[in-house]
Amino acid sequence: xxxxxxxxxxxxxxxxxxxxxxxxxxxxxxxxxxxxxxxxxxxxxxxxxxxxxxxxxxxxxxxxxxxxxxxxxxxxxxxxxxxxxxxxxxxxxxxxxxxxxxxxxxxxxxxxxxxxxxxxxxxxxxxxxxxxxxxxxxxxxxxxxxxxxxxxxxxxxxxxxxxxxxxxxxxxxxxxxxxxxxxxxxxxxxxxxxxxxxxxxxxxxxxxxxxxxxxxxxxxxxxxxxxxxxxxxxxxxxxxxxxxxxxxxxxxxxxxxxxxxxxxxxxxxxxxxxxxxxxxxxxxxxxxxxxxxxxxxxxxxxxxxxxxxxxxxxxxxxxxxxxxxxxxxxxxxxxxxxxxxxxxxxxxxxxxxxxxxxxxxxxxxxxxxxxxxxxxxxxxxxxxxxxxxxxxxxxxxxxxxxxxxxxxxxxxxxxxxxxxxxxxxxxxxxxxxxxxxxxxxxxxxxxxxxxxxxxxxxxxxxxxxxxxxxxxxxxxxxxxxxxxxxxxxxxxxxxxxxxxxxxxxxxxxxxxxxxxxxxxxxxxxxxxxxxxxxxxxxxxxxxxxxxxxxxxxxxxxxxxxxxxxxxxxxxxxxxxxxxx
Amino acid sequence: xxxxxxxxxxxxxxxxxxxxxxxxxxxxxxxxxxxxxxxxxxxxxxxxxxxxxxxxxxxxxxxxxxxxxxxxxxxxxxxxxxxxxxxxxxxxxxxxxxxxxxxxxxxxxxxxxxxxxxxxxxxxxxxxxxxxxxxxxxxxxxxxxxxxxxxxxxxxxxxxxxxxxxxxxxxxxxxxxxxxxxxxxxxxxxxxxxxxxxxxxxxxxxxxxxxxxxxxxxxxxxxxxxxxxxxxxxxxxxxxxxxxxxxxxxxxxxxxxxxxxxxxxxxxxxxxxxxxxxxxxxxxxxxxxxxxxxxxxxxxxxxxxxxxxxxxxxxxxxxxxxxxxxxxxxxxxxxxxxxxxxxxxxxxxxxxxxxxxxxxxxxxxxxxxxxxxxxxxxxxxxxxxxxxxxxxxx
Ligand SMILES: Nc1ncnc2c1ncn2[C@@H]1O[C@H](COP(=O)(O)OP(=O)(O)OP(=O)(O)O)[C@@H](O)[C@H]1O
Ligand SMILES: [Mg+2]
Numbered sequence: 001x002x003x004x005x006x007x008x009x010x011x012x013x014x015x016x017x018x019x020x021x022x023x024x025x026x027x028x029x030x031x032x033x034x035x036x037x038x039x040x041x042x043x044x045x046x047x048x049x050x051x052x053x054x055x056x057x058x059x060x061x062x063x064x065x066x067x068x069x070x071x072x073x074x075x076x077x078x079x080x081x082x083x084x085x086x087x088x089x090x091x092x093x094x095x096x097x098x099x100x101x102x103x104x105x106x107x108x109x110x111x112x113x114x115x116x117x118x119x120x121x122x123x124x125x126x127x128x129x130x131x132x133x134x135x136x137x138x139x140x141x142x143x144x145x146x147x148x149x150x151x152x153x154x155x156x157x158x159x160x161x162x163x164x165x166x167x168x169x170x171x172x173x174x175x176x177x178x179x180x181x182x183x184x185x186x187x188x189x190x191x192x193x194x195x196x197x198x199x200x201x202x203x204x205x206x207x208x209x210x211x212x213x214x215x216x217x218x219x220x221x222x223x224x225x226x227x228x229x230x231x232x233x234x235x236x237x238x239x240x241x242x243x244x245x246x247x248x249x250x251x252x253x254x255x256x257x258x259x260x261x262x263x264x265x266x267x268x269x270x271x272x273x274x275x276x277x278x279x280x281x282x283x284x285x286x287x288x289x290x291x292x293x294x295x296x297x298x299x300x301x302x303x304x305x306x307x308x309x310x311x312x313x314x315x316x317x318x319x320x321x322x323x324x325x326x327x328x329x330x331x332x333x334x335x336x337x338x339x340x341x342x343x344x345x346x347x348x349x350x351x352x353x354x355x356x357x358x359x360x361x362x363x364x365x366x367x368x369x370x371x372x373x374x375x376x377x378x379x380x381x382x383x384x385x386x387x388x389x390x391x392x393x394x395x396x397x398x399x400x401x402x403x404x405x406x407x408x409x410x411x412x413x414x415x416x417x418x419x420x421x422x423x424x425x426x427x428x429x430x431x432x433x434x435x436x437x438x439x440x441x442x443x444x445x446x447x448x449x450x451x452x453x454x455x456x457x458x459x460x461x462x463x464x465x466x467x468x469x470x471x472x473x474x475x476x477x478x479x480x481x482x483x484x485x486x487x488x489x490x491x492x493x494x495x496x497x498x499x500x501x502x503x504x505x506x507x508x509x510x511x512x513x514x515x516x517x518x519x520x521x522x523x524x525x526x527x528x529x530x531x532x533x534x535x536x537x538x539x540x541x542x543x544x545x546x547x548x549x550x551x552x553x554x555x556x557x558x559x560x561x562x563x564x565x566x567x568x569x570x571x572x573x574x575x576x577x578x579x580x
Numbered sequence: 581x582x583x584x585x586x587x588x589x590x591x592x593x594x595x596x597x598x599x600x601x602x603x604x605x606x607x608x609x610x611x612x613x614x615x616x617x618x619x620x621x622x623x624x625x626x627x628x629x630x631x632x633x634x635x636x637x638x639x640x641x642x643x644x645x646x647x648x649x650x651x652x653x654x655x656x657x658x659x660x661x662x663x664x665x666x667x668x669x670x671x672x673x674x675x676x677x678x679x680x681x682x683x684x685x686x687x688x689x690x691x692x693x694x695x696x697x698x699x700x701x702x703x704x705x706x707x708x709x710x711x712x713x714x715x716x717x718x719x720x721x722x723x724x725x726x727x728x729x730x731x732x733x734x735x736x737x738x739x740x741x742x743x744x745x746x747x748x749x750x751x752x753x754x755x756x757x758x759x760x761x762x763x764x765x766x767x768x769x770x771x772x773x774x775x776x777x778x779x780x781x782x783x784x785x786x787x788x789x790x791x792x793x794x795x796x797x798x799x800x801x802x803x804x805x806x807x808x809x810x811x812x813x814x815x816x817x818x819x820x821x822x823x824x825x826x827x828x829x830x831x832x833x834x835x836x837x838x839x840x841x842x843x844x845x846x847x848x849x850x851x852x853x854x855x856x857x858x859x860x861x862x863x864x865x866x867x868x869x870x871x872x873x874x875x876x877x878x879x880x881x882x883x884x885x886x887x888x889x890x891x892x893x894x895x896x897x898x899x900x901x902x903x904x905x906x907x908x909x910x911x912x913x914x915x916x917x918x919x920x921x922x923x924x925x926x927x928x929x930x931x932x933x934x935x936x937x938x939x940x941x942x943x944x945x946x947x948x949x950x951x952x953x954x955x956x957x958x959x960x961x962x963x964x965x966x967x968x969x970x971x972x973x974x
Contacts, residue, residue: 473696473698473700474700474702476657476659476687476696476700477694477696477700477701477702477761478702478713479658479659479686479687479688480657480658480659480687480688480692480693480694480771481688481693481713481714481717481761481765482688482714482717482718482765483688483713483717484686484688487717491713492702495704496702496703496704
């Protein structure tokens with residue numbers, strides 16, 4: 001009867017359908033409650049659990065041997081590597097955004113380098129490349145020196161040292177600075193710089209007096225981001241610092257919990273709180289800076305200016321950009337690959353002895369690594385799906401049902417784990433859920449819950465930006481067409497969010513399957529995961545298998561990241577390219 | 581029927597104000613929607629507004645940008661929650677706050693559909709799937725929904741687009757799909773938020789006439805937002821001119837144009853010559869150009885007033901007729917615009933008048949003439965804040 005004429009008078013009984021009460025509203029309320037409980041509950045239980053023993057725990061922490069040195073180490077390592085990362089990150093961003101050294105793909109690859117080669121694989125790779133005796137680079141340098149008649153027996157490079165530690169830290173902090181500064185440069189109208197050029201300033205002077213000051217908030221923001229990340233970074237210092245006897249805060253906390261018997265949970269919690277406060281302070285500083293930067297950045301789509309011609313500096317600049325990718329991703333991966341193909345690790349590569357034994361051992365033969373791989377991939381699949389779908393429902397429900405402060409609060413809580421360090425979150429899960437009444441110690445469930453909470457911020461950021469792209473009118477049109485919120489979500493909002501969610505899913509999958517911090521603290525012996533097993537293999541010195549495992553994990557991460565980048569870049573919403 | 585009985589019983593008892601019973605399709609009583617701007621200032625986008633819209637009526641909400649048209653429409657659709665007031669649609673209270681039990685019916689449960697300014701077609705669905713969607717929601721039955729959607733596409737003249745995605749259509753075609761989607765479920769009330777503002781003038785004119793024909797044929801009640809007065813005039817059975825969240829005047833297009841209730845309405849709808857002055861007695865107003873004869877409402881006698889008149893009501897005359905309201909003038913500007921000649925005349929000391937004449941341009945710039953208007957064509961209005969802008973000229 002659709003579009004036929006109606007009687008002139010309104011029907012006696014107005015044809016209003018009964019309001020269908022879907023399950024979406026109550027369901028999403030339940031989900032939000034569960035997530036809030038999971039995010040806020042464990043840290044609260046952890047702090048409360050300290051209870052009256054807090055004084056004792058604090059004095060035990062203060063009495064820790066070498067506490068002062070450890071804290072000083074942490075500060076030194078972070079300040080120096082963050083400083084180096086800021087210089088390099090700004091330089092790379094400027095080269096790629098403003099000069100003819102620009103290589104388009106670098107700006108896409110550089111920020112995701114830590115995902116392509118996870119820090120744990122990078123740190124191990126560098127240990128293989130530059131340990132004083134068996135490091136491949138050292139072997140190559142010594143061979144080259146021998147050709148010109150200089151005999152060296154050990155070194156000259158030593159990655160287990162202050163310079164080595166700071167170097168690898170820096171490699172992993174650079175992307176954070178690069179990302180924020182490059183984004184700011186993209187939004188900065190090149191006309192400002194061109195005006196300075198026309199006004200008689202040379203390129204270096206323009207960079208110093210116009211470009212860098214204009215993006216100063218972004219530089220600061222990037223530096224703080226790098227600092228927060230570095231403070232919580234566990235894999236690099238545990239691999240490189242331990243052997244050099246340089247202990248930092250993150251390593252101490254994990255050691256207290258996993259290497260001491262009985263575990264000194266209370267002391268670990270006190271140090272975890274120190275870490276939490278430090279990260280919070282940095283985070284608040286960053287929020288303040290970024291808030292101010294909103295007024296400092298010059299908005300509007302920048303018209304592409306011509307790029308600065310570097311002339312004879314162009315080739316060295318490009319070499320620098322490529323060099324970074326080389327030392328961060330390519331060399332460590334090659335190091336891992338070589339060791340994984342050898343019967344044992346030595347500085348001299350024997351090409352005659354290349355073999356796949358380590359791979360067959362890791363993938364098939366050895367139960368521990370095989371289970372770890374299966375567990376990590378399964379946990380990655382399930383946790384990424386749960387986190388991303390949950391984040392999508394929460395983002396949509398918050399936009400539909402909540403207003404004002406409550407909405408801000410819910411959206412804020414999903415980001416909260418990002419402001420705590422992974423160590424603190426894992427610590428809180430140990431304190432709250434491992435023992436009675438939950439008794440989840442060593443279970444896959446505990447790992448799953450911890451992963452979901454740890455990577456909820458990433459899932460939630462991608463869900464919110466995907467939702468923002470869908471825009472209000474499309475969802476409102478569905479409501480006016482008679483679809484309640486749940487149906488609107490399923491039929492209209494979710495399908496349109498899919499490209500954005502897919503990217504978020506890939507990110508969370510890679511982070512979960514390569515996670516090390518939470519894994520070391522939460523995985524039991526009966527359900528190993530890649531992170532915990534990698535460290536075991538490192539400690540036991542089973543290098544070919546360790547390398548093979550790292551190669552597999554790196555290959556999986558890189559494949560997932562590259563495929564998702566490819567899909568989301570070509571994807572977007574381009575209905576015209578669909579069938580029809 | 582039984583399942584719905586309680587809801588309807590409530591609606592019958594409390595749906596309309598007992599003081600002023602209304603049989604209208606849409607009844608709006610005291611609706612206020614206040615937004616809080618960043619920084620804390622409260623903006624009443626809709627301000628204590630009353631409105632009755634009859635069954636089958638085509639009501640146009642007209643007003644300048646920011647006067648609250650969209651907000652009012654969204655309140656009717658249930659997409660915006662008013663701060664206060666009561667809305668009844670089809671005899672059923674769909675919103676009430678501030679008096680009695682709170683009612684706020686969700687958008688999907690209101691007997692309305694809506695056409696969005698941006699069309700809001702879902703890019704992941706074909707035209708057919710877009711149009712079938714409301715029926716699938718409201719009645720179920722995928723097969724019948726598709727069949728009905730096909731008929732609706734034919735009705736708006738684009739049956740061949742059924743399998744296309746919105747990204748593969750022109751703006752005008754998307755508009756027709758959006759129209760079909762708004763009409764397909766046969767809702768009693770269809771809301772339109774500037775649906776024609778995104779296409780070129782030719783397509784706009786054509787769609788306007790088709791829309792009007794469809795509305796007359798299907799008999800739905802239309803509430804239509806626009807800030808284009810030409811569009812408003814040609815579509816409306818009644819126009820509500822909005823000003824800062826309130827209705828400044830409600831009436832037929834003819835009333836709004838010929839008998840504007842205020843300078844604001846006169847200025848917003850069409851071009852208006854304005855003179856300020858003092859009403860001396862029921863037929864005389866003292867102005868800068870001398871005494872003007874007009875019908876002064878009793879309440880305004882002895883007060884400052886605003887005289888509003890339409891350019892096409894003035895006539896340029898030669899010779900010296902002894903009619904009232906005749907003044908000598910100089911032609912400051914003469915423009916021929918095709919359908920008429922438009923003059924800007926100077927009268928007295930610096931008063932300017934827009935005068936339109938349907939003939940060819942017979943007076944040249946700089947020439948002298950006399951200009952006159954029938955006293956019945958001069959509206960005497962209370963002075964408002966926009967009164968000093970003088971006459972306007974298009
Ligand atoms: N979500 C909001 N938050 C704060 N203020 C709002 C919001 N939506 C509308 N407003 C304000 O309410 C007032 C009315 O807005 P509305 O969109 O109803 O205007 P409009 O008449 O539709 O204008 P236009 O012709 O430009 O579409 C404006 O002052 C606007 O700034
Ligand atoms: Mg509007």
